Amino acid sequence: MAARKATKKPNVSKDELLAYYREMLLIRRFEEKAGQLYGMGLIGGFCHLYIGQEAVVVGIEAACEEGDKRITSYRDHGHMLACGMDPKGVMAELTGREGGYSKGKGGSMHMFSKEKHFYGGHGIVGAQVPLGAGLAFADKYLGNDRVTFTYFGDGAANQGQIYETFNMAALWQLPVVFVIENNQYAMGTSLQRASSTPELYTRGAAFGIPGEAVDGMDVLAVKAAAEKAVARCRAGKGPYILEMKTYRYRGHSMSDPAKYRTRDEVQKVREERDAIEHVRELLLGGKHASEEDLKAIDKEIKAIVNEAAEFSKESPEPSLDELYTDIYASA
Ligand SMILES: Cc1ncc(C[n+]2csc(CCOP(=O)(O)OP(=O)(O)O)c2C)c(N)n1
Numbered sequence: 520m521a522a523r524k525a526t527k528k529p530n531v532s533k534d535e536l537l538a539y540y541r542e543m544l545l546i547r548r549f550e551e552k553a554g555q556l557y558g559m560g561l562i563g564g565f566c567h568l569y570i571g572q573e574a575v576v577v578g579i580e581a582a583c584e585e586g587d588k589r590i591t592s593y594r595d596h597g598h599m600l601a602c603g604m605d606p607k608g609v610m611a612e613l614t615g616r617e618g619g620y621s622k623g624k625g626g627s628m629h630m631f632s633k634e635k636h637f638y639g640g641h642g643i644v645g646a647q648v649p650l651g652a653g654l655a656f657a658d659k660y661l662g663n664d665r666v667t668f669t670y671f672g673d674g675a676a677n678q679g680q681i682y683e684t685f686n687m688a689a690l691w692q693l694p695v696v697f698v699i700e701n702n703q704y705a706m707g708t709s710l711q712r713a714s715s716t717p718e719l720y721t722r723g724a725a726f727g728i729p730g731e732a733v734d735g736m737d738v739l740a741v742k743a744a745a746e747k748a749v750a751r752c753r754a755g756k757g758p759y760i761l762e763m764k765t766y767r768y769r770g771h772s773m774s775d776p777a778k779y780r781t782r783d784e785v786q787k788v789r790e791e792r793d794a795i796e797h798v799r800e801l802l803l804g805g806k807h808a809s810e811e812d813l814k815a816i817d818k819e820i821k822a823i824v825n826e827a828a829e830f831s832k833e834s835p836e837p838s839l840d841e842l843y844t845d846i847y848a849s850a
């Protein structure tokens with residue numbers, strides 16, 4: 520991945536930059552804490568961290584309006600935090616406790632919030648993509664101008680159901696933005712080894728769905744691209760593809776020894792393209808904030824994350840009666 524092009528005086532306010540800084544930092548510190556709790560045996564099962572990819576979801580959310588929907592894969596903690604779900608409820612779900620979003624019965628990959636229009640959290644690769652088109656269909660049917668953001672990975676982009684979805688989404692001109700989070704790897708397989716065409720943003724061409732590649736490590740670039748895509752959808756012009764060029768710093772999941780890439784590769788991205796560092800430089804360089812201001816934000820975020828971790832340890836395990844609830848929908 521090429522180093523970031525120098526950003527010329529971006530047209531963005533101090534408050535916006537501070538908000539993006541805070542939101543990305545919350546995701547990173549939350550994920551670091553989740554990694555620690557996993558190491559301590561407090562989180563079981565699978566746990567896929569989002570560290571490195573923060574600018575994607577924060578930039579997309581900056582272009583959303585109330586009522587817009589989002590749906591994603593199992594790498595979902597960042598998406599939940601960015602759309603305003605409570606860090607305590609997310610962390611308690613990770614530890615399998617009653618105070619979690621799915622009452623401790625779903626875990627990392629299965630959380631939802633109707634209030635925040637977050638539709639999961641899906642463990643089957645690509646499964647959320649047709650569901651995302653379905654959400655967009657519902658909005659079109661109801662005649663409102665809401666948009667659904669359907670996220671999936673570079674690995675998922677090679678699945679058959681993605682193309683069935685592209686066909687119907689284009690045919691029905693659905694208000695859906697397909698966000699491909701191209702973090703270069705699908706488990707231990709690099710995009711170069713698994714994909715006949717690495718330009719994933721062109722994958723809708725056969726269906727007449729336009730797309731573009733975006734520097735997914737630059738929150739401002741992500742926001743600008745998302746605003747364009749969303750305006751197009753709201754105007755009834757149908758689906759759009761945004762391929763976010765991003766990178767995950769940690770393994771695929773907590774149990775990944777990451778033998779398929781070198782430490783230098785990861786280190787280089789951290790040094791040259793880190794999304795949080797980028798905004799930090801814009802804040803300091805533009806004299807919008809001092810080192811002290813940023814330290815105070817860091818402290819504030821750590822307190823939120825520590826509070827979530829404490830809650831996730833203190834909340835009780837779900838009672839045995841819960842084995843029999845939430846199985847069938849009640850009319
Ligand atoms: C249908 C299906 N096949 C295989 C798997 C196993 N699996 C889990 S994640 C994954 C890789 C997906 O990679 P990508 O779409 O790039 O997303 P990322 O993990 O990088 O966010 C695979 C093969 C699965 N969960 N579901």
Ligand SMILES: [Mg+2]
Pocket residue numbers: 672673674700701702703704705706
């Ligand atoms: Mg991937």
